[in-house]
Amino acid sequence: xxxxxxxxxxxxxxxxxxxxxxxxxxxxxxxxxxxxxxxxxxxxxxxxxxxxxxxxxxxxxxxxxxxxxx
Numbered sequence: 001x002x003x004x005x006x007x008x009x010x011x012x013x014x015x016x017x018x019x020x021x022x023x024x025x026x027x028x029x030x031x032x033x034x035x036x037x038x039x040x041x042x043x044x045x046x047x048x049x050x051x052x053x054x055x056x057x058x059x060x061x062x063x064x065x066x067x068x069x070x
């Protein structure tokens with residue numbers, strides 16, 4: 001999984017360098033901001049999914065402590 005992230009990072013870096021070489025700085029800036037928004041959204045989604053999973057595990061453990069069958 002980590003290798004795929006490295007490969008994706010290298011591909012994105014090459015794309016930005018090619019855009020900068022052809023003097024398309026505005027497109028490169030738009031690409032970088034879009035990628036940053038995607039990274040923030042993925043991080044927020046991961047955190048929310050972890051919170052929901054923790055809440056579900058907490059409810060399950062509470063039911064088990066009260067001897068209620070799920």
